[in-house]
Amino acid sequence: MNITQEKIDDLNAVVKIKISPEDYTEKVDKSIKEQAKKSNLPGFRKGMVPAAHIKKMYGKSILIETINTLLSENLNKFLTDSKVEILGQPVPVMDDSKDFKWDGADEFEFDYEIGLAPAVDITITSKDKFVQYNVKADEETLASRIKNIRRSYGKMSNPEVSADEDVLYAELAQLSPDGSVFEGGINSTGSIRLDLVKDKAILKSLTGRKKDDVFELDVQKAFDNNETVIAKLLNIGEEEAKDLKSNFQVTVKNVNRLEEADLNQEFFDKIFGEGVVTDEAGFTAKITEEIEGMFKQDADRKLQNDMYTQLTESVKMDLPDEFLRKWLKATNEKLSDAELAEGYDDFAKNLKWTLIENKIIKDNSLEIKYEDVFATAKQRLDAQFKMYSPAPLPEEQLAEYTATFLQEKDNANRIFEEVKAIKVFEYIQSVATLDQKDIAYNKFIEMN
Incomplete structure (x- = not known):
């Protein structure tokens, strides 16, 4: 041969x-x-x-x-x-x-x-500069979070008439185009959350409602075509909710209001444990710390995205574009020419980043160890389990789940790539210059 x-x-x-x-x-x-x-x-x-x-x-x-x-x-x-x-x-x-x-x-x-593969010329130094945002809780975001927590621990009441953050517990019947109830149509009993209504005129029409009121509602307009909210309200699938055109007759069965919990010691102890917080100032400080911790994750993603964008744009390299297009078509029979043309630039950018990653790892002898992959997979699984139950899994059981999870090749490859990216970003942060900048969360959101 x-x-x-x-x-x-x-x-x-x-x-x-x-x-x-x-x-x-x-x-x-x-x-x-x-x-x-x-x-x-x-x-x-x-x-x-x-x-x-x-x-x-x-x-x-x-x-x-x-x-x-x-x-x-x-x-x-x-x-x-x-x-x-x-x-x-x-x-x-x-x-x-x-x-x-x-x-x-x-x-x-x-x-x-x-x-x-092209030659990749990249050396990260202190001359490479990135902004690291320290996201702070603005007054509106902090007030909203405090309000939600107080309502979560509050008491339910049933006022005579509705206000703009109440819930209308109601029967909903699908209407025909002529305004009559559609025989055999969607009938459901559900909760209309006024805080989710996006249309201001409809929200205004829903306030002041009382038990036994009957009126017509355009659910698509009310909830800004949010199929998830509409599907839950009508007890139907999201695909059906997405295509739904009918209005509904609403019959109010009850007005529900969740009163905010009082800021007292009983409330503080329920949330943080006995004696951890003793006054409103301490409560506010704790909530601020909690949400700014969540903001840090958003800030880290922003920093990583900025690194990705800046380096893929600044590191010059050519790719065998004609060959890569041919290879993509050969390995994806259902890929149309239009889809290829639309998605190729993003594919090429991601491929450039992979080459940059590999070069940084090779030149700086960065190691990706199995224990790092295992620890990351374990964290991801732990977070998933906590979504369904706040009680933590026993350490031994979580480790067993993790080992089983990583036996699947696709899972192991995905976590490996995640750890690889983390190692590269950590290296860049350790060498480059990071300019610290405080920013309010509402201003930070506007940047994304």
Whole structure:
């Protein structure tokens, strides 16, 4: 077998593989004999089918399978041994002029296009500057969070008329275009949360409502076409909610109001534990600390995104774009030309970042250890479990779940890539200059 590489330019090459009968004859004969031992054909005892008969019936398919195996194994070995850094995977060159007989005497030649990884020139120094935002709780955000917490621990009351943050517990009946109740249509009993109503005119019409009031409601307009909210209200699927055009007749059964809990010691102890907080100032400080901790995660994502954007734009490298488009089409049969054109720039940008990551890891000997992958996977699973139950899982049980989770190749690869990104971002932060900047949360949100 003869394998050679012909370089077309700095980013493209062709690998040529020549296979002669001596490369495959012995393997084909062995496969035929094994097939003969396993075959159960009419007129022959099981395992006693002559090899010549198997060759006549299945020789061509066995030969094709053998050639494909040889190509796969030797192409990958050649690229590995030659230390050729490629992008994507080799793409076979279609050549209609080659007419193989597949008779066991052919000399085969197959060509594969490959895209070569470009050289990446990047060194992070203190001259690389990024802004690290310290996001602070603005008065509106803090007040909203405090209000939600107080309502969560508050008491339910039933006022005579509704205000703009109350809940109308009501029956809803789908209407026909003529305004009559649609027979066989959607009928549901649900809670209309006024704090979720986006249309100001509709919100105004829903305040001042009382028990037994009947009125018409455009749910799509009221909730700004939010299929999640509408689906929950009407007890239907989100797809059905998304396409829903009808108005609804609403019959109010009750007005519910969640009164805010008093800021007293009983309330503080329920939230933080006995004696941890003793006054309103301490309560406010604790809530501020809590939400600014959540803001830090948003700020970290912003910093990482800024690093990604700045470095992918500043590090100049060319990609074998024509080859990559061809490879994407070859490996995604359902990918249309329009979809490829629309998504290619983002794909190329992400690929550039991967090359930058790999260069930083290699040049700075950054290690990605299994214990890091395990710890990250464990954190992610722990967070998922806490969404369903605040009680923490026993450490031993969580570790068992994590080990099982990482046995799935896709899960392990995803967490590995996450840890890899974390290592690279941590390295950049340790070397680059980070300009600290305080910013209110409402102003921070406007930047994103």
